Amino acid sequence: EVERFCDAEIQELVRLVQEDENDYAKMRITKLLEPVINKCYRKCEAGICNVEDFFMAAVILLHEYIYSYVKKGDADFCYLLKKRLVGLNAKLRDERNVFHHGMGQYMARIRRFVNEFEGIYGVPPSKEAISEELGLSMVSVEHCLWVIRANEAVSLDGPVSKDADRYASDKDHLCLKDTIPDPNTEMDYVESHRRELIIEEVKRLPMPERMIVLLKFGFFGEALSREKICERLRISRSRYEKGLANAYDILYLTLSEFRDAG
Numbered sequence: 182e183v184e185r186f187c188d189a190e191i192q193e194l195v196r197l198v199q200e201d202e203n204d205y206a207k208m209r210i211t212k213l214l215e216p217v218i219n220k221c222y223r224k225c226e227a228g229i230c231n232v233e234d235f236f237m238a239a240v241i242l243l244h245e246y247i248y249s250y251v252k253k254g255d256a257d258f259c260y261l262l263k264k265r266l267v268g269l270n271a272k273l274r275d276e277r278n279v280f281h282h283g284m285g286q287y288m289a290r291i292r293r294f295v296n297e298f299e300g301i302y303g304v305p306p307s308k309e310a311i312s313e314e315l316g317l318s319m320v321s322v323e324h325c326l327w328v329i330r331a332n333e334a335v336s337l338d339g340p341v342s343k344d345a346d347r348y349a350s351d352k353d354h355l356c357l358k359d360t361i362p363d364p365n366t367e368m369d370y371v372e373s374h375r376r377e378l379i380i381e382e383v384k385r386l387p388m389p390e391r392m393i394v395l396l397k398f399g400f401f402g403e404a405l406s407r408e409k410i411c412e413r414l415r416i417s418r419s420r421y422e423k424g425l426a427n428a429y430d431i432l433y434l435t436l437s438e439f440r441d442a443g
Contacts, residue, residue, distance in 0.1 A: 288325045290315055389414055390428040393421060 294314055298306040306314075312322045383394055392414055396405045405413065411421050 287315075287317060291317075291322065291325050386428055389416060389420075390424045393424045394428050397425070 291311055294311060295305055298304075298310070308319060308322050308326065311317070311326075312319050315322075317325075383391060386394060393410060396410045396413065397407075398404055407418065407421055410416075411418055414421075416424070
């Protein structure tokens with residue numbers, strides 16, 4: 182589970198605790214990590230899993246465990262774990278501040294350029310055009326666009342609050358529901374209603390099944406292949422196939438036409 186869902190920071194934490202010379206302490210820490218990781222991941226299931234916030238939640242929960250062991254009188258074990266967490270937490274906090282400051286500025290600039298471009302030409306700019314205009318690398322552009330679309334996907338229904346994203350205004354958030362065509366004809370109404378049902382069902386999927394479906398069927402714009410989805414979500418092919426099968430089981434009625442299509 183750790184290797185499947187966690188990024189380098191969590192794996193580094195696991196590596197540190199596994200290197201402890203005291204077998205008893207190592208056993209205790211290992212037993213401690215598993216429920217903490219599982220609990221953190223369940224907290225992320227309600228939305229799109231952010232590995233950075235996931236790690237921060239793990240640190241917070243580990244501190245809660247530390248204090249619970251202090252009350253039990255296991256001071257040596259608590260000191261060992263806390264000593265290692267302090268360094269990791271400080272390192273991550275510094276990186277976190279740099280990350281959010283830089284990416285926030287990038288996303289704000291990209292949103293402004295996209296809005297201006299669409300206002301003039303009526304179509305969104307390509308990633309290459311964004312990169313050239315703003316002087317950003319393709320990696321930064323792709324990452325920012327991914328974060329922006331992921332934020333949009335969270336707001337699948339209803340109005341978006343002004344503080345939903347501190348780098349964007351309400352009009353910048355295009356809900357998936359807003360892409361449903363106006364029911365000017367009976368056929369449009371049927372198609373619109375069917376899409377609404379699909380979206381409502383997709384919102385109820387657990388992670389990572391939800392992201393697999395969103396990416397596979399192009400809810401963010403372009404439908405991705407299995408290889409790209411596995412790379413984006415950092416999951417194996419077997420996990421992808423299992424997740425897709427689980428999603429199909431849950432969404433059997435509403436996604437039957439999607440399954441037949443591919």
